[in-house]
Amino acid sequence: MPKISTRSGNMPSSPIRKLVPFADKAKKEGTKVYHLNIGQPDIETPQVVFDKMNAMDLKVIEYSHSAGFESYREGLSKYYSEYNVNVNKEQILVTTGGSEALYMAMMSCFNPGDEVIIPEPFYANYNGMAIAAGVTVVPVTATIDNNYALPPISEIEKKVTDKTKAIIICNPGNPTGYLYSEEEIKELKKIIVDHDLYLIADEVYREFCYDAKPFSVMNLEGVDNNVVIIDSVSKRYSMCGARIGAFVTKNKELYDVALKFAQARLSPPTFGQIASEAALETPKSYFDEVSAEYVKRRDILVEGLNSIEGVTCPKPNGAFYAMAQLPIDDSDKFCQWILESYSYEGQTVMMAPATGFYSTPGLGKKEVRLAYVLNEADLRKAVEVLRNALGEYQKQMITQADSALA
């Protein structure tokens, strides 16, 4: 039997999806599972999208341009200008989700063996993408004590070597929900200028900033050739399944090579582009309602979690995730245990162990990521399940410790 590739062996399992078999088993046994593990919102996709899809009048579902529909790219250009990001259609490459935009960036910017600095905890799939591209992730650790703010610039600069090619950030952040300030982004500018690095910013949660306006890396001056935005419609319009994203850069050489990788996969999905172009007409009221809903959910979750003894949950400013530190020994063990061996009034909770969001081994063992993508009532119940589960788990930990001592 031929061998699989070495990089396959290095690919991590998704921390968000790896517990699925345990959740499936719990459901089969009749337990209700609250899914706080995954960023799949229950928010409805805008009606303008369904109106368009239901009225589609095509004869052939054709390939599009490899860079995406010209009309859609023009629409995106207008959309970005509302965020003071001025890019034209020749600087926007429509991709198959934000994931592919990141893949394009990895393939176009990096050689195998290159290093990229990423503040951790970070979106777990960055690891998988880096392994696929043969790139080494160099983490710089953000801490819960400091609300997961950008680590001090001196700490970041210490990580720069002659192999460093880029800094990757997610803003607002998944999994932390932290929104970098204008000052923090400008600090990063100094490093990329001094060391001639790319700054790749995953800004897919742009619409989900609750206490301040987002400052895009494209708002930085004088670094047009260094900056790339990774974008996606998944969260913006609650249509993760459309698989439409964008790779945005003013660096023409970089855009042109990314387009070659785009040609190698022919074109982004046509249906998804039709839906995404229709979604550009989403009324402002939709976003206002969604934002109000997430603020409410965030507050319920964060207050609920902090009311549990031994739990710390900083209040996130953006996205729809919260990281919480729990009084546990091992988040992987705990997240499996709560699905496999625990239920409270016939209910349990699925969370993402934070270990998968850190690159430094051993970190995240006391933290979990919770996505507040459920309605108010379910969130409250999920918090109660977690409160009771933690009590029970700690009892078992103490019993085990006693037996070990006996």
Next chain:
Amino acid sequence: MPKISTRSGNMPSSPIRKLVPFADKAKKEGTKVYHLNIGQPDIETPQVVFDKMNAMDLKVIEYSHSAGFESYREGLSKYYSEYNVNVNKEQILVTTGGSEALYMAMMSCFNPGDEVIIPEPFYANYNGMAIAAGVTVVPVTATIDNNYALPPISEIEKKVTDKTKAIIICNPGNPTGYLYSEEEIKELKKIIVDHDLYLIADEVYREFCYDAKPFSVMNLEGVDNNVVIIDSVSKRYSMCGARIGAFVTKNKELYDVALKFAQARLSPPTFGQIASEAALETPKSYFDEVSAEYVKRRDILVEGLNSIEGVTCPKPNGAFYAMAQLPIDDSDKFCQWILESYSYEGQTVMMAPATGFYSTPGLGKKEVRLAYVLNEADLRKAVEVLRNALGEYQKQMITQADSALA
């Protein structure tokens, strides 16, 4: 300005798409361009697809399982069984087009530096995918004199080194239209068994076999762990824009690692999967009509081409491409010239220079690939344009040769 990656510099431009600017210019000047360059059929997508899409009644466009809808994989399993390919839903990974299925295979099977043997001429994007994966393509040349049949096994075996990990074939073939016989596929089995290689078969044109039934690599016995099928709905249902394909293998270890790469990009497109699942209900009459149409088109194109002095075009048995040898000096030059400097009664023809389908430098300079995806009347006109263009081009070649001698 930070450097782009080395692999970017190695990425080829698509031979199918690189002449687009010249075609656009011709169109702007009022010339009608017959597109024989690209495998984008004018055949209508089955009505069952539009019926489903227009009646979609969803609230949220969600991610799907990373391996694709379970129901769709069950449907695909049934579909394959009609071709005597017996795979279950746990052996099918739904991908974003055949392109991604190939990417999954490349990433899962190969290490950078590994070699893959591919009979040339081959589908140009295999080159781009191989470069992205850091894999070296080792071509074995099929010739027009032999109808582009599988090169002798002894020739293939000569290419095997200790770095060889796989043989990749496209059957029926793009760009040649050649359908490998059961005997040829069984010859390949000997090599993969003797040298413990993967055999990766792109079988996306399965429905387009006009003179014999296709023999899948999955019909081979005793090599379940070696064999992978690359599939796509693009051509089958004339919905290239759906971007839905499949990676199919009975090798469980390989499937499991491919699934990790699938998780890293979250899920295949939801709309495309809905459309593809609906398309499984396409009536047999649709395929009968499409097949009859392509046979007619093939015969018109091939007879037309062979009636031009100096042109040789073997009759293809499958897919909807023909390779033709023309009385020219340089197919890249000619294909650009006919768009840029020639028209016949206000019309011209866009073709794909064959150089992009060969990996061996210098080959394909007298050949072009023509996709017979136009209706009968347009195909006849395109042949007439080509006949006249060749006459004119030869005159210019002679004049240039005379001036060079003078």
